[in-house]
Amino acid sequence: MGRRGRGRGPAAHAEGGRRRRRREYEAPGTILKGPPIAVTCECGAKRDLAYGESWTCDQCGRTWNTKQIPAEQYQEIRKLQLRYRAVPVALASVIAAIAIFFTLTGNIFSVFFLMPVGLIGWFTLVRPVHRKRYRQAISDLPRWDLRPE
Structure with a gap:
């Protein structure tokens, strides 16, 4: 909390404060x-x-x-979503671990090389393939027409 937020109660945020x-x-x-x-x-x-x-x-x-x-069908969607959300998190964790390793070993220049290469690799190679597979997996899932009660 910054200086502007100190001393203000929750009412200050509700009345038009800067809360998102x-x-x-x-x-x-x-x-x-x-x-x-x-x-x-x-x-x-x-x-x-x-x-x-x-x-x-x-x-x-x-x-x-x-x-x-049906609960089973919704669970399939939930599992699919979690699986495809895990890929970017896992890749970012690996890159962060390598960056920490380089930092601890005193090889700071490698960190400045690793981050742009990792981002370029993600956005040009991995992400398009990941999105394509995710869209394909979603398109294979069932759709429902709910009826009002």
């Missing part, structure tokens, strides 16, 4: 719980729901329940 609003995909537990389910009502209203959550449309009053989706 979280996006839907940043909600606590989003990564481990699985991706949100986009529900579009027949009247045109849209909402992202967690698995097992119900929603009553404010415009038309229809109730949508995401438990209509």
